[in-house]
Amino acid sequence: MDQRISFITLAVADVExxxxFYIDGLGxxxxxxxxxxxxxxRAGEHLMLSLWDERGFESEVGPIRRGDGLVPxxxxxxxxTEAQVDEILSLARRIGADPVGEAIKRDWGGYTGYFGxxxxxxxxxxxxxxPTGELVLPD
Structure with missing residues (x-):
């Protein structure tokens, strides 16, 4: 088996x-x-992000765990750049992402923030x- 991921599939409550959010909001x-x-x-040269209605997901994959807390x-x-991090978090906030945290300098040397x-x-x-950071960025 090749060392790669072809699809990341996430079950969503409302595909529209x-x-x-992703097409109209994030562009x-x-x-x-x-x-x-x-x-x-398309999320990469050979990678697809698939947002699948949760009913269809459950019928093929099995029951979705529900309850308090975050999806793990x-x-x-x-x-x-750090400015690009701040710019994207600002965009997420404008299009209604919730929550949107402020980016901070992390102990391991990176600069990151999250949105939902x-x-x-x-x-x-x-x-x-x-080098790991460079590895994941396009040329």
Missing amino acids: RSRR WREELFVPGEVLMI VTLAHNVR DPDGYRWEIAVNPG
């Missing part, structure tokens, strides 16, 4: 609401949109120092 481009079913967004996963979008999408998935916007 997710489309408004991303959709690859596939089937109202009430799925929104697919974060997604990260890395950028080159309409289903509570946490996005980290980050500058990572060193």
Whole structure:
């Protein structure tokens, strides 16, 4: 098996609401949109973010855990500068992301902040120092 991820699939309560957030709000481009079913967004050269209606998700994958607390996963979008981190967090705030935290300098040397999408998935916007940070950024 190759060491790679092809799809990241997240179950969402309302595909249209997710489309408004990611496509209309963040300005991303959709690859596939089937109202009430799925929104697919190219997230890398060979990576697709799939936002799948939770009913369809549950029918194929199984029951979704529900209750208090956060979904135990974060997604990260890395950028080159602290100003870019602040700019994206500001955009998230303008389009209604909740919550949106202020970016801070982390003990490990990075500068990061988080926002929540309409289903509570946490996005980290980050500058990572060193070779790992460079590895994940496009040329």
